[in-house]
Amino acid sequence: MTAPRNPEPHPAEPFLTGRTALVTGAAGGIGSACVLALAGAGAAVRASDRDTAGLDALTERARGLPGTVLARPLDLRDLDAAEAAAAGADILVNNAGVQLVRPLHEFPPDAFHTVLTVMLEAPFRLIRGALPHMYARGWGRIVNLSSVHGLRASPFKAAYVAAKHGLEGLSKTAALEGAPHGVTSNCVNPGYVRTPLVEQQVADQAEAHGISREEVLEEIMLRETAVKRLAEPDEVAAAVLYLCGPRSGFVTGSSLTLDGGWTAH
Ligand code: NAD
Numbered sequence: 605m606t607a608p609r610n611p612e613p614h615p616a617e618p619f620l621t622g623r624t625a626l627v628t629g630a631a632g633g634i635g636s637a638c639v640l641a642l643a644g645a646g647a648a649v650r651a652s653d654r655d656t657a658g659l660d661a662l663t664e665r666a667r668g669l670p671g672t673v674l675a676r677p678l679d680l681r682d683l684d685a686a687e688a689a690a691a692g693a694d695i696l697v698n699n700a701g702v703q704l705v706r707p708l709h710e711f712p713p714d715a716f717h718t719v720l721t722v723m724l725e726a727p728f729r730l731i732r733g734a735l736p737h738m739y740a741r742g743w744g745r746i747v748n749l750s751s752v753h754g755l756r757a758s759p760f761k762a763a764y765v766a767a768k769h770g771l772e773g774l775s776k777t778a779a780l781e782g783a784p785h786g787v788t789s790n791c792v793n794p795g796y797v798r799t800p801l802v803e804q805q806v807a808d809q810a811e812a813h814g815i816s817r818e819e820v821l822e823e824i825m826l827r828e829t830a831v832k833r834l835a836e837p838d839e840v841a842a843a844v845l846y847l848c849g850p851r852s853g854f855v856t857g858s859s860l861t862l863d864g865g866w867t868a869h
Contacts, residue, residue, distance in 0.1 A: 619645050619849055620646045621671070622646075624647065626649075626695070626730070627649060627652065627697040627699055629749075630651035631651070631658025632800065633800055633802075634699055634799055635700070636837070637838045638841045644669050645670070649666075649671060650676045652678045659677060686730050689730070689733065690730040690731070691737060694744055695746075697747045697848070701722065701723050701749065702723065703764050705760045705761060707759075707760055719764060723768070724771055738786075738787045745847060745849075746775070746787065746789040747791075747847045748774070748775045751794060752866055754772045788853060790847050790858045793860060794862045795861075796835065797836070798835065798837065806820050829864040830866070835862060839862060840862055843862055
Protein backbone atom coordinates (compact mmCIF):
# COMPACT_ATOMS: atom_id res chain seq x y z
CA MET A 605 0.00 0.00 0.00
CA THR A 606 1.30 3.46 -0.87
CA ALA A 607 1.35 5.87 2.07
CA PRO A 608 -0.21 9.27 1.31
CA ARG A 609 2.10 12.26 1.10
CA ASN A 610 1.64 15.48 2.95
CA PRO A 611 0.17 17.86 0.34
CA GLU A 612 1.14 21.09 2.14
CA PRO A 613 2.67 23.70 -0.21
CA HIS A 614 5.82 25.64 0.67
CA PRO A 615 5.19 28.53 3.03
CA ALA A 616 5.64 31.63 0.90
CA GLU A 617 7.15 33.84 3.59
CA PRO A 618 9.69 36.04 1.77
CA PHE A 619 12.44 35.40 4.33
CA LEU A 620 15.13 35.31 1.62
CA THR A 621 14.45 38.80 0.24
CA GLY A 622 17.81 40.44 -0.47
CA ARG A 623 19.59 37.09 -0.86
CA THR A 624 21.11 35.91 -4.13
CA ALA A 625 21.08 32.18 -4.85
CA LEU A 626 22.66 29.96 -7.50
CA VAL A 627 21.06 26.58 -8.21
CA THR A 628 22.77 24.14 -10.61
CA GLY A 629 20.79 21.53 -12.53
CA ALA A 630 17.95 24.03 -12.25
CA ALA A 631 15.97 22.64 -15.19
CA GLY A 632 15.72 19.19 -13.63
CA GLY A 633 13.16 17.70 -11.27
CA ILE A 634 14.69 18.61 -7.90
CA GLY A 635 16.54 21.67 -9.21
CA SER A 636 13.42 23.37 -10.57
CA ALA A 637 11.56 22.67 -7.32
CA CYS A 638 14.45 24.27 -5.40
CA VAL A 639 14.45 27.34 -7.66
CA LEU A 640 10.70 27.82 -7.20
CA ALA A 641 10.97 27.35 -3.42
CA LEU A 642 13.83 29.85 -3.10
CA ALA A 643 12.16 32.42 -5.37
CA GLY A 644 8.93 31.78 -3.44
CA ALA A 645 10.83 32.88 -0.33
CA GLY A 646 11.98 36.09 -2.04
CA ALA A 647 15.48 35.18 -3.25
CA ALA A 648 16.99 36.42 -6.52
CA VAL A 649 17.81 33.03 -8.05
CA ARG A 650 20.30 32.35 -10.82
CA ALA A 651 19.00 29.16 -12.40
CA SER A 652 21.87 27.32 -14.06
CA ASP A 653 21.71 24.31 -16.37
CA ARG A 654 22.95 23.13 -19.74
CA ASP A 655 19.30 22.52 -20.74
CA THR A 656 18.35 25.98 -22.06
CA ALA A 657 14.82 24.97 -23.12
CA GLY A 658 14.22 23.66 -19.61
CA LEU A 659 15.45 26.95 -18.16
CA ASP A 660 13.04 28.89 -20.39
CA ALA A 661 10.13 26.77 -19.15
CA LEU A 662 11.25 27.27 -15.55
CA THR A 663 11.43 31.07 -15.80
CA GLU A 664 7.86 31.01 -17.16
CA ARG A 665 6.70 28.96 -14.15
CA ALA A 666 8.42 31.38 -11.76
CA ARG A 667 6.43 34.41 -12.90
CA GLY A 668 4.56 36.10 -10.05
CA LEU A 669 6.74 34.75 -7.24
CA PRO A 670 8.10 37.20 -4.65
CA GLY A 671 11.70 36.66 -5.84
CA THR A 672 13.24 36.59 -9.32
CA VAL A 673 14.60 33.81 -11.53
CA LEU A 674 17.35 34.53 -14.03
CA ALA A 675 18.32 31.75 -16.46
CA ARG A 676 22.06 31.08 -16.53
CA PRO A 677 22.93 28.52 -19.25
CA LEU A 678 26.09 26.66 -18.26
CA ASP A 679 27.69 23.28 -18.85
CA LEU A 680 29.41 22.42 -15.59
CA ARG A 681 32.13 20.49 -17.40
CA ASP A 682 33.51 23.97 -18.11
CA LEU A 683 34.94 24.19 -14.62
CA ASP A 684 36.34 27.73 -14.94
CA ALA A 685 32.92 29.01 -16.03
CA ALA A 686 31.31 27.13 -13.13
CA GLU A 687 33.59 28.79 -10.62
CA ALA A 688 32.96 32.23 -12.13
CA ALA A 689 29.18 31.67 -12.09
CA ALA A 690 29.17 31.25 -8.32
CA ALA A 691 30.76 34.62 -7.56
CA GLY A 692 28.45 36.87 -5.54
CA ALA A 693 26.00 34.15 -4.45
CA ASP A 694 24.82 34.18 -0.83
CA ILE A 695 23.26 30.74 -1.32
CA LEU A 696 24.68 27.90 -3.42
CA VAL A 697 22.69 24.76 -4.17
CA ASN A 698 24.90 22.13 -5.81
CA ASN A 699 22.24 20.01 -7.44
CA ALA A 700 23.19 19.03 -11.02
CA GLY A 701 23.64 15.32 -11.46
CA VAL A 702 24.07 12.53 -13.98
CA GLN A 703 23.79 8.79 -13.57
CA LEU A 704 25.08 5.72 -15.36
CA VAL A 705 24.22 2.20 -14.20
CA ARG A 706 26.83 -0.40 -15.26
CA PRO A 707 28.78 -3.20 -13.59
CA LEU A 708 32.20 -2.00 -12.43
CA HIS A 709 34.12 -4.23 -14.84
CA GLU A 710 32.20 -2.68 -17.76
CA PHE A 711 32.03 0.91 -16.49
CA PRO A 712 33.38 3.21 -19.26
CA PRO A 713 36.30 5.26 -17.86
CA ASP A 714 35.22 8.40 -19.70
CA ALA A 715 31.72 8.17 -18.21
CA PHE A 716 33.24 7.70 -14.74
CA HIS A 717 35.26 10.86 -15.33
CA THR A 718 32.21 12.84 -16.50
CA VAL A 719 30.14 11.84 -13.45
CA LEU A 720 32.97 12.82 -11.10
CA THR A 721 33.46 16.13 -12.96
CA VAL A 722 29.79 17.18 -12.84
CA MET A 723 28.98 15.88 -9.35
CA LEU A 724 32.21 16.44 -7.40
CA GLU A 725 34.75 18.64 -9.13
CA ALA A 726 32.18 21.21 -10.28
CA PRO A 727 30.72 21.53 -6.75
CA PHE A 728 34.27 22.09 -5.47
CA ARG A 729 34.80 24.84 -8.05
CA LEU A 730 31.39 26.40 -7.33
CA ILE A 731 32.05 26.44 -3.59
CA ARG A 732 35.49 27.90 -4.26
CA GLY A 733 33.89 30.61 -6.40
CA ALA A 734 31.16 31.42 -3.88
CA LEU A 735 33.14 31.54 -0.64
CA PRO A 736 34.97 34.90 -1.00
CA HIS A 737 31.65 36.80 -1.23
CA MET A 738 30.07 34.73 1.55
CA TYR A 739 33.07 35.32 3.82
CA ALA A 740 33.00 39.06 3.03
CA ARG A 741 29.30 39.18 3.86
CA GLY A 742 29.64 37.04 7.00
CA TRP A 743 26.74 34.85 5.85
CA GLY A 744 26.32 32.01 3.43
CA ARG A 745 24.42 28.80 2.82
CA ILE A 746 25.76 25.85 0.83
CA VAL A 747 23.46 22.91 0.20
CA ASN A 748 24.78 19.88 -1.63
CA LEU A 749 22.35 17.44 -3.20
CA SER A 750 23.87 14.18 -2.12
CA SER A 751 21.85 10.98 -1.86
CA VAL A 752 21.35 7.89 0.22
CA HIS A 753 24.17 6.78 -2.10
CA GLY A 754 26.42 9.33 -0.37
CA LEU A 755 26.04 7.22 2.77
CA ARG A 756 25.89 3.70 1.39
CA ALA A 757 26.62 1.91 -1.86
CA SER A 758 24.50 0.04 -4.36
CA PRO A 759 25.86 -2.25 -7.04
CA PHE A 760 26.37 -0.92 -10.59
CA LYS A 761 26.54 2.78 -9.57
CA ALA A 762 30.29 3.09 -8.98
CA ALA A 763 30.76 6.62 -10.27
CA TYR A 764 27.58 7.98 -8.68
CA VAL A 765 28.36 6.40 -5.30
CA ALA A 766 31.98 7.59 -5.43
CA ALA A 767 30.96 11.14 -6.38
CA LYS A 768 28.32 11.38 -3.66
CA HIS A 769 30.65 9.98 -0.99
CA GLY A 770 33.22 12.59 -2.09
CA LEU A 771 30.58 15.32 -1.94
CA GLU A 772 29.86 14.39 1.69
CA GLY A 773 33.53 15.00 2.54
CA LEU A 774 33.64 18.25 0.58
CA SER A 775 30.48 19.48 2.33
CA LYS A 776 31.82 18.72 5.82
CA THR A 777 35.12 20.44 5.03
CA ALA A 778 33.26 23.55 3.82
CA ALA A 779 31.23 23.43 7.05
CA LEU A 780 34.35 23.45 9.23
CA GLU A 781 36.10 26.19 7.25
CA GLY A 782 32.95 28.27 6.80
CA ALA A 783 31.72 28.26 10.41
CA PRO A 784 33.86 31.18 11.62
CA HIS A 785 32.50 33.22 8.68
CA GLY A 786 28.79 32.53 9.20
CA VAL A 787 28.68 30.03 6.34
CA THR A 788 26.91 26.70 6.74
CA SER A 789 27.33 23.69 4.46
CA ASN A 790 25.09 20.65 4.50
CA CYS A 791 24.06 17.70 2.40
CA VAL A 792 20.52 16.64 1.61
CA ASN A 793 20.25 12.90 1.05
CA PRO A 794 17.10 11.81 -0.75
CA GLY A 795 16.07 8.27 -1.48
CA TYR A 796 14.29 7.85 -4.80
CA VAL A 797 12.54 11.02 -6.02
CA ARG A 798 10.08 11.20 -8.92
CA THR A 799 12.26 13.02 -11.50
CA PRO A 800 13.45 12.39 -15.08
CA LEU A 801 16.67 10.88 -13.68
CA VAL A 802 14.75 8.22 -11.78
CA GLU A 803 12.16 7.63 -14.50
CA GLN A 804 15.08 6.80 -16.81
CA GLN A 805 16.53 4.38 -14.25
CA VAL A 806 13.16 2.69 -13.84
CA ALA A 807 12.85 2.29 -17.61
CA ASP A 808 16.43 0.94 -17.89
CA GLN A 809 15.90 -1.60 -15.12
CA ALA A 810 12.54 -2.70 -16.51
CA GLU A 811 14.23 -3.38 -19.84
CA ALA A 812 17.27 -5.08 -18.27
CA HIS A 813 15.18 -7.41 -16.11
CA GLY A 814 12.25 -7.85 -18.50
CA ILE A 815 9.74 -6.66 -15.91
CA SER A 816 7.22 -3.81 -15.69
CA ARG A 817 7.78 -0.32 -14.29
CA GLU A 818 5.59 -1.16 -11.29
CA GLU A 819 7.61 -4.31 -10.58
CA VAL A 820 10.87 -2.33 -10.72
CA LEU A 821 9.50 0.11 -8.14
CA GLU A 822 8.08 -2.55 -5.85
CA GLU A 823 10.78 -5.22 -6.08
CA ILE A 824 13.95 -3.19 -6.60
CA MET A 825 13.71 0.51 -5.77
CA LEU A 826 11.21 0.65 -2.93
CA ARG A 827 12.02 -2.71 -1.36
CA GLU A 828 13.70 -1.09 1.66
CA THR A 829 11.66 2.15 1.70
CA ALA A 830 9.20 2.05 4.60
CA VAL A 831 7.04 4.79 3.03
CA LYS A 832 6.15 2.84 -0.10
CA ARG A 833 6.36 5.60 -2.67
CA LEU A 834 8.83 7.88 -4.44
CA ALA A 835 9.43 11.28 -2.89
CA GLU A 836 8.17 14.32 -4.79
CA PRO A 837 10.71 17.02 -5.78
CA ASP A 838 8.97 19.69 -3.69
CA GLU A 839 9.46 17.57 -0.56
CA VAL A 840 13.21 17.71 -1.18
CA ALA A 841 13.03 21.43 -1.97
CA ALA A 842 11.36 22.06 1.40
CA ALA A 843 14.43 20.62 3.17
CA VAL A 844 16.76 22.64 0.95
CA LEU A 845 14.77 25.80 1.71
CA TYR A 846 15.08 25.19 5.45
CA LEU A 847 18.86 24.75 5.14
CA CYS A 848 19.07 28.02 3.13
CA GLY A 849 17.04 29.98 5.63
CA PRO A 850 17.74 32.12 8.69
CA ARG A 851 16.72 29.45 11.23
CA SER A 852 19.29 26.81 10.29
CA GLY A 853 22.46 28.61 11.37
CA PHE A 854 23.37 25.89 13.90
CA VAL A 855 22.93 23.11 11.34
CA THR A 856 26.22 22.57 9.53
CA GLY A 857 28.27 19.59 8.42
CA SER A 858 25.05 17.56 8.48
CA SER A 859 23.53 15.08 6.08
CA LEU A 860 19.76 15.25 6.14
CA THR A 861 18.17 12.05 4.87
CA LEU A 862 14.77 12.19 3.18
CA ASP A 863 14.45 8.56 2.31
CA GLY A 864 11.08 7.31 3.54
CA GLY A 865 12.84 5.21 6.17
CA TRP A 866 15.24 3.44 3.79
CA THR A 867 18.34 3.92 5.96
CA ALA A 868 16.44 3.25 9.20
CA HIS A 869 16.91 -0.51 8.58
P1 NAD B 1 17.33 15.48 -13.22
O1 NAD B 1 17.93 14.60 -14.27
O2 NAD B 1 15.88 15.73 -13.22
O3 NAD B 1 18.09 16.87 -13.21
C1 NAD B 1 19.49 16.97 -13.29
C2 NAD B 1 19.82 18.25 -14.01
O4 NAD B 1 21.26 18.38 -14.06
C3 NAD B 1 19.30 18.27 -15.46
O5 NAD B 1 18.48 19.40 -15.68
C4 NAD B 1 20.56 18.29 -16.29
O6 NAD B 1 20.44 19.04 -17.49
C5 NAD B 1 21.56 18.92 -15.33
N1 NAD B 1 22.93 18.59 -15.72
C6 NAD B 1 23.45 17.36 -15.93
N2 NAD B 1 24.70 17.47 -16.38
C7 NAD B 1 24.99 18.80 -16.45
C8 NAD B 1 26.11 19.55 -16.86
N3 NAD B 1 27.23 18.96 -17.33
N4 NAD B 1 26.06 20.89 -16.79
C9 NAD B 1 24.94 21.51 -16.36
N5 NAD B 1 23.83 20.86 -15.98
C10 NAD B 1 23.86 19.51 -16.03
O7 NAD B 1 17.82 14.85 -11.83
P2 NAD B 1 17.23 14.99 -10.36
O8 NAD B 1 16.65 13.69 -10.03
O9 NAD B 1 16.45 16.24 -10.21
O10 NAD B 1 18.59 15.09 -9.52
C11 NAD B 1 19.08 16.29 -8.96
C12 NAD B 1 20.12 15.93 -7.92
O11 NAD B 1 19.52 15.16 -6.89
C13 NAD B 1 21.28 15.10 -8.47
O12 NAD B 1 22.49 15.52 -7.88
C14 NAD B 1 20.95 13.70 -8.02
O13 NAD B 1 22.07 12.89 -7.89
C15 NAD B 1 20.29 13.98 -6.68
N6 NAD B 1 19.42 12.90 -6.23
C16 NAD B 1 18.34 12.52 -6.98
C17 NAD B 1 17.55 11.47 -6.53
C18 NAD B 1 16.34 11.01 -7.28
O14 NAD B 1 15.79 9.97 -6.90
N7 NAD B 1 15.88 11.69 -8.31
C19 NAD B 1 17.86 10.82 -5.34
C20 NAD B 1 18.97 11.23 -4.62
C21 NAD B 1 19.73 12.28 -5.07
